Amino acid sequence: MYILLVVAFIDMFSQLPVIAPFATSLGASPIIVGSVIAVYSFSNMLGNVLSGIWVDKFGSKRILASSLILAGGLVFLYTYVANPTQLLAVRFFHGFAAGFIVPAAFAAIGRNDDSESNGKKMSHSGAAIGMAAIIGPAMGAIISSRFGIEWLFYNISAALILIGIISLALIKSKPRGIKKANIKEDAGFSFIKNPDIQFAYIAIFLLLLMQGLLTYAMPLKVEELNLAEEMTGIFLSVFGIVAIIFFVLPSNRIFDRVNNRKLMFSGLFTIALSIFALGLSTSSSALLISMIFYGIGFALLFPSTSATIMKGTNSQNRGKAFGIYYACFSLGVILGSFIAGILGTSPTLIFTVGAALVFISSILMFLKRKHILNKS
Numbered sequence: 001m002y003i004l005l006v007v008a009f010i011d012m013f014s015q016l017p018v019i020a021p022f023a024t025s026l027g028a029s030p031i032i033v034g035s036v037i038a039v040y041s042f043s044n045m046l047g048n049v050l051s052g053i054w055v056d057k058f059g060s061k062r063i064l065a066s067s068l069i070l071a072g073g074l075v076f077l078y079t080y081v082a083n084p085t086q087l088l089a090v091r092f093f094h095g096f097a098a099g100f101i102v103p104a105a106f107a108a109i110g111r112n113d114d115s116e117s118n119g120k121k122m123s124h125s126g127a128a129i130g131m132a133a134i135i136g137p138a139m140g141a142i143i144s145s146r147f148g149i150e151w152l153f154y155n156i157s158a159a160l161i162l163i164g165i166i167s168l169a170l171i172k173s174k175p176r177g178i179k180k181a182n183i184k185e186d187a188g189f190s191f192i193k194n195p196d197i198q199f200a201y202i203a204i205f206l207l208l209l210m211q212g213l214l215t216y217a218m219p220l221k222v223e224e225l226n227l228a229e230e231m232t233g234i235f236l237s238v239f240g241i242v243a244i245i246f247f248v249l250p251s252n253r254i255f256d257r258v259n260n261r262k263l264m265f266s267g268l269f270t271i272a273l274s275i276f277a278l279g280l281s282t283s284s285s286a287l288l289i290s291m292i293f294y295g296i297g298f299a300l301l302f303p304s305t306s307a308t309i310m311k312g313t314n315s316q317n318r319g320k321a322f323g324i325y326y327a328c329f330s331l332g333v334i335l336g337s338f339i340a341g342i343l344g345t346s347p348t349l350i351f352t353v354g355a356a357l358v359f360i361s362s363i364l365m366f367l368k369r370k371h372i373l374n375k376s
Contacts, residue, residue: 001105001108001109001171002124002125002127002128003128003163004064004068004101004105004163004167005102005105005125005128005129005132006128006129006131006132006135007132007159007160007163008068008098008101008102008105008132008160009102009128009129009132009133009136010132010135010136010139010156010159011071011075011098011136011156011159011160012040012098012132012136013132013133013135013136013137013140014136014137014139014140014143014152014156015140015152015156016136016137016140017137017140017141017144018140018141018144018149018152019036019037019091020033020036020037022078022087022149023036023084023087026081026082026083026084026087027083027084028084028087029084032084032088035088036084036087036088036091038334038337039088039091039092039095040091040092040094040095040098041095041330041333041334042092042095042330042334043091043092043093043094043095043096043099044095044096044098044099044330045099045326045327045330045331045334046096046099047067047095047096047097047098047099047100048099048100048102048103048323048324048325048326048327048329048330049323049324049327050099050100050323051063051067051099051100051101051102051103051104051319051323052103052107052319052320052321052322052323052324053319053320053323054100054319055103055104055107055318055319055320055322055323056107056316056317056318056319056320060104060105060107060108060171060319061108061167061168061171063100063104064100064101064104064105064108064164064167064171065164065165065167065168065171066100066164067097067098067100067101067104067164068101068160068161068163068164068167069160069161069164069165070097071094071097071098071101071160072156072157072158072159072160072161072164073157073161074090074093074094074097075094075153075156075157075160076153076154076157077090077094078090078094078150078153079150079153079154099326099330102322102326103319103322103323103325103326104319106125106306106309106318106322106325107318107319107322108171109125122255122302122303122304122306122307122310123246123247123248123252123255123299123303124247124248124252125303125306126243126247126299126302126303126306127243127244127247127248129302130240130241130243130244130247131240131244133240134237134240134241134244137233139152140152143155188317189317189320190317191312191313191317191320191321192324194312195368195369196260196261196308196311196312197308197309197312197313197321199261199264199308199365199369200260200264200304200305200306200308200309200325201305201324201325201328202328202361202365203264203267203268203301203305203365204301204302204305204306204325204328204329204332205328205329205331205332206268206271206332206357206358206361206362207267207268207271207297207298207301207302207305207332208328208329208330208331208332208333208336209332209333209335209336209339209354209357209358210271210275210332210336210354210358211332211333211336212332212333212334212335212336212337212338212339212340213275213336213337213339213340213350213351213354214236214275214278214294214336215236215336215337216336216337216340216341216350217278217340217347217350217351218232218235218236218278218347219232220345220346220347220350221278221281221287221347221351222235222287224347225281225282225283225284225287227284231284235287235288235291236291238288238291238292238295239291239292239294239295239298240295241295242291242292242295242296242298242299243295243296243298243299243302246295246296246299247299247303252303255303255304255307260304260305260307260308260311261308261369263300263301263303263304264300264301264304264305264308265362265365265366266300267297267298267299267300267301267304268297268301268358268361268362269297269359269362270293270294270296270297270300271294271297271298271301271358272355272356272358272359272362273293273355274290274291274293274294274296274297275290275294275351275354275355275358276351276352276355277289277290277293278290278291278294278347278351279347279348279349279350279351279352279355280348305325306322306325309321309322309325336354339353339354
């Protein structure tokens with residue numbers, strides 16, 4: 001399952017450095033290039049929600065296998081794209097098909113309701129995604145520059161289809177009997193009323209909102225400090241490396257020993273402070289330290305939010321819950337880049353506004369949670 005997650009996210013991350021130049025080479029205007037990038041996240045969000053509903057109805061195995069194979073076929077179609085309109089269409093359907101993969105994968109990982117290891121399982125999942133975030137962009141840039149962009153699409157397509165076929169053989173079907181026992185009480189969307197799950201949705205949305213801001217503003221900050229352009233990639237990789245180290249070392253035990261709510265608050269405050277520090281940074285060493293703390297905040301947030309989803313759901317509604325979770329994931333990325341674009345080209349302003357958004361939202365959630373506890 002973790003290898004499956006790596007392949008699924010490499011599919012997305014590997015195209016980040018090449019899809020804009022590819023669209024431009026087809027004659028796309030700047031507006032169309034932006035649309036080509038955004039339409040994937042939009043349709044991916046739709047796929048996330050629908051995937052959650054179907055996973056609870058049909059089980060993870062069939063949804064995973066079919067979506068992986070379909071996504072692989074759609075990636076292959078990129079090699080036949082001849083104009084921006086065709087590229088937009090392929091990107092939309094590719095994002096939609098890929099949107100089914102991750103909620104189904106997390107529902108399968110969380111099938112066994114072992115609450116004592118939920119945090120550890122989610123930290124390993126986070127490590128898989130972090131590895132894809134580091135490998136994917138470098139892989140996309142290297143293959144497309146040395147062999148041509150079509151070979152990137154060939155390789156990703158083959159990997160998705162192969163993993164899809166393998167998943168049919170290796171992933172176990174949903175155990176029989178569970179559905180009948182739980183569907184009357186637990187198959188709906190009642191989990192949304194859970195304050196901790198609401199907090200998890202808002203927290204992951206804010207994390208990915210900051211990721212969108214970071215992706216947009218980091219090149220501007222590097223340029224402002226007159227650093228080499230390649231430093232952008234190095235700084236963006238640092239947080240992923242820090243998070244992976246945190247996930248795979250014994251430090252991952254914290255996710256099963258400390259209350260997830262406390263971890264989410266700690267992660268959000270760490271993210272807010274690191275983003276604010278990025279805006280104030282005046283040297284490469286300051287940027288590096290800020291990104292290390294951003295990685296720690298990311299490492300605290302991702303497993304604690306996803307473990308909260310697992311803990312607050314059951315086998316009959318976990319797919320829906322993770323579908324909404326990853327829809328918040330996609331929405332955060334979309335709005336992050338959009339807000340950064342509105343704020344302009346001042347990285348200090350972008351980072352300051354981002355830090356303020358996370359800090360104020362965290363305080364409001366803390367006060368709401370305190371009010372609920374006092375009321376009960």
